[in-house]
Amino acid sequence: MTSDITASTPTGNGRRIPLLGTDLIFGGIDNVFVYPSLDINQLKQALCQTLSLWPMLTGRLLIDGDDYTIEMSDQSIPFVSTENDQLECWPTLPVIVNDAAVIQPFIDSVVCKPDEPLLLFCHMIGDAAANIHFLSDWSRLYQHLEPESIRPIFERERNMWKKENDEFHLSPSMKLIRNGDKRESILARLVQEYSETESINIPFSSAQLAKLQSLVNENNSKTMLTSQDALNAYIIRTLNKHILNNVDDYIRRAYILINFRGISDRLAPAGRVANSLMQMLTDDFSDPLSLKAIAQAIRQTIQETRHESFLEQWLPTADRMMNEITKEGRVNFVWDKNEVVFNSNFKYDWTDRFDLGMNNQCRLHTLGTYKAYFRIFRLNPVRNENGDWTKDIGGAEVAFRIPKDWKNKFLDAWKKDVEENFVNIE
Known part of the structure; x- marks a missing residue:
């Protein structure tokens, strides 16, 4: 079942974040998390709250020649849930696996291109630390707790850098x-x-x-x-x-x-x-x-x-x-x-x-x-x-x-x- 998810309170306001060269990592962070049980409605509600803190993830990638920018456009994102009646229980697997036959059907890989939602965590948004920060806020709001005290900072300024050393x-x-x-x-x-x-x-x-x-x-x-x-x-x-x-x-x-x-x-x-x-x-x-x-x-x-x-x-x-x-x-x-x-x-x-x-x-x-x-x-x-x-x-x-x-x-x-x-x- 697919439904549209929007931030509880839109906060992006069309802000544009120019990406740095160090952010030009194409592809996504593809992870699967397994739990004994889930309340899907509660998960969706917590996601709406989390997106208010993370408007970049409801944004879209803009490409103008060689310039890459994320526009915090406050658009909706798709939320897909499926009731799988074929898999009796999750198999015992190691942390990292190469068994695509088991894992791949549960991963909706992100494609870093215009008009694609960035919620799937395009690597251009950030690294593992940024991803975990987002997931932690989502997890805490799911539990009706306050999000992390450290709030996300999206701006990526170059003006505080010193002049480049040519050598x-x-x-x-x-x-x-x-x-x-x-x-x-x-x-x-x-x-x-x-x-x-x-x-x-x-x-x-x-x-x-x-x-x-x-x-x-x-x-x-x-x-x-x-x-x-x-x-x-x-x-x-x-x-x-x-x-x-x-x-x-x-x-x-x-x-x-x-x-x-x-x-x-x-x-x-x-x-x-x-x-x-x-x-x-x-x-x-x-x-x-x-x-x-x-x-x-x-x-x-x-x-x-x-x-x-x-x-x-x-x-x-x-x-x-x-x-x-x-x-x-x-x-x-x-x-x-x-x-x-x-x-x-x-x-x-x-x-x-x-x-x-x-x-x-x-x-x-x-x-x-x-x-x-x-x-x-x-x-x-x-x-x-x-x-x-x-x-x-x-x-x-x-x-x-x-x-x-x-x-x-x-x-x-x-x-x-x-x-x-x-x-x-x-």
Whole structure:
């Protein structure tokens, strides 16, 4: 059943928000949330209230040559609900899945083009943090609670940036943008990689992550490395040690997606609705077989870039470069053979922020795994034999694609490490 939804109180008033180059990310955030039960009418009513706080999501994308703008037009959006009498219960699935046959029918993917509602969360609106902020407000209003105290900020101003440093575009932090390739070439590459690889999902309990973190922090008095640093390092080390036998093929560097909210309230306030992400490349690992050395290189890169002075140079340069590659029909989704990418959602508890009051019972599922591209989410809650729900809050799942003849080798190495409680990891 399809019905039109409008904001309880229209607040867009036709305002236009010019998009930055860093917002030109085509595609959407396609997630499926699963609950024990739902009140559809209550969900719709809460959405109407939420849209009053988020008029950008009832707006439309305007394209004028090379300029992209979102007009907060206060238009209605479609709300579709279907009673499925074919699916007896939701299957037990990992956080990230490649089973499109199960997930795809429940996803109405957004297409970033004029006249399409942006509620489906076109990535041009913002990143995961912005998406979760919206979902959290919706969840809280569904429960008749006040929305988050931090209100969304839609304006994306350039006038507070310093003048661009002409030489900064040559820095390693811009390499991923510089190496952008034509969309057609990237799609062809992904199709070929899909046929040559298989999806892999690996869960790590909170206790296992704590163990890995303790290993990288042994005798390390300078900087406390996080469990995320240790997890990233473990994935790289396992590939280098057990899969990539040729030294020339070792993974030497990693791109880390870093959210720059919190670095500067002037440049990126907490409520900023935009894509506040930097894709930073580490230096070469001093020892590509050392868990600690890899984790230290990752943390060092994060620390070096999370400064207002760096952001003041990075923002105008990335804005210009992203505008340029978009005009040329290129996409920044290319990296060298000795490099990998980590896109982690570990800091975000999606199933807590959008649980609609069903604590530890909401589950998240999504699509999208790629070769040498690691997506990390918190573990879903599970139901035990007694029917009780439990959640390992500090646990994580890593999802990626791997060449078919590597998959069992990787899984065997990981299982062995788990059985030994990682005691032989150096």
